[in-house]
Amino acid sequence: IKPTNGGTAYYVSNRGKVNNDGKSPETPFKNVSQIGNLPLKAGDVVYFERGSVFRGNFTMLVEGVTYSAYGEGKKPEFYGSPQNYTGVDAWEETDVPNVYVCADRFFSDIGTIVFDDEKCAIKVLLAYRDSGDTYNYSDESSFTNYRDLKKNLQFYHDYSNTGKLYLRCDAGNPGEIFDSIELNVKGHGFSVRADNVTIDNLCVKYVGSHGISSGERVGLTVQNCEFGWIGGSIQIVNNGIPTRFGNGVEIWGSAKDFTVKNCYFYQNYDAGATFQFRSSENDHPQVIMSNIDFSDNVMEYCNYSIEYFFKYETRINFNRSCWFNYINI
Numbered sequence: 001i002k003p004t005n006g007g008t009a010y011y012v013s014n015r016g017k018v019n020n021d022g023k024s025p026e027t028p029f030k031n032v033s034q035i036g037n038l039p040l041k042a043g044d045v046v047y048f049e050r051g052s053v054f055r056g057n058f059t060m061l062v063e064g065v066t067y068s069a070y071g072e073g074k075k076p077e078f079y080g081s082p083q084n085y086t087g088v089d090a091w092e093e094t095d096v097p098n099v100y101v102c103a104d105r106f107f108s109d110i111g112t113i114v115f116d117d118e119k120c121a122i123k124v125l126l127a128y129r130d131s132g133d134t135y136n137y138s139d140e141s142s143f144t145n146y147r148d149l150k151k152n153l154q155f156y157h158d159y160s161n162t163g164k165l166y167l168r169c170d171a172g173n174p175g176e177i178f179d180s181i182e183l184n185v186k187g188h189g190f191s192v193r194a195d196n197v198t199i200d201n202l203c204v205k206y207v208g209s210h211g212i213s214s215g216e217r218v219g220l221t222v223q224n225c226e227f228g229w230i231g232g233s234i235q236i237v238n239n240g241i242p243t244r245f246g247n248g249v250e251i252w253g254s255a256k257d258f259t260v261k262n263c264y265f266y267q268n269y270d271a272g273a274t275f276q277f278r279s280s281e282n283d284h285p286q287v288i289m290s291n292i293d294f295s296d297n298v299m300e301y302c303n304y305s306i307e308y309f310f311k312y313e314t315r316i317n318f319n320r321s322c323w324f325n326y327i328n329i
Contacts, residue, residue: 001068001200007043010035011070014052025049025070032058040065048076048202055079057187057207063194069201075226078189080207081114081182090175091167098170099149105163111184111208111232111245111269113155113167115174120267121167123232124149124156128240137242182206186233186245188213195219202226208233209245211268215252221259222249222273231269246270247307253277258292265299272299276309 003009009023012035016028022038025047029035032054035046042064048054051073057080060067069076082104085091091100113121127137136143146156146166155167171177182205189204190212196219203226204211211227214220231246246269249260255275265272273294277287287310299305 271307
């Protein structure tokens, strides 16, 4: 993908330097945050070097910009996990045998813990009974605090109080057992807040909310991307029951010319790709979704491959007879 309409190419790489101008593969920026200081305009392309890993949550605010890859090797990877939590110092023993607490504190909910990119811990979903007692919604067992962690690789996150993350690991200190421990911290990988944005050949992993989150957009294109280990963080607790995030790519509200193609989705807690909306019972805005194309994607180990979701009595303006023209599977 090349810049259009007189656009500029910018480059970002783990090999870059903060004082580089970012205008060539030989002088790339080092940090994604440097992109926020640029006078981006429609037609520009921001390239990330293949093989690089960037950590954090990123927002696209400028219309008509493309984000893609350059170089050779693996797709540029964007992790929501702050770091790889291996090493003996990353986890500390508690007063309970085989239960460890992470040395860092997190006040945004951890959706899950991923080990060696191949398996994850099981989250305790703290729920509340009418009596005020707490229990684990996952298996309806009584649960009060970390002392009730009974199963191997089960975890509990006290994000609303102490910020402490507890993990039971029967084999010993998890920081010594695994080569990679990544945390799905609550937040979106990419938040798209502009029209006609293209995201191409990037990889998003280990985020607690959605891989790409957008709303009321025109012309969002996501292609040739990878979304793995997405979601798990608490979205809302309603009547004592927790509901969790976890879509690979989502548009919320009206959407036009929304394309997701040639992507790979796996281990997404909720849906691979989705467009949805929810309104209150007394609020009935017009929501129009047109020219939506999800095609040539591979989706596995997701609760839903493609999810179409509306809540309450929202007025939907689309031709129901043309449904499978909107979704090209």
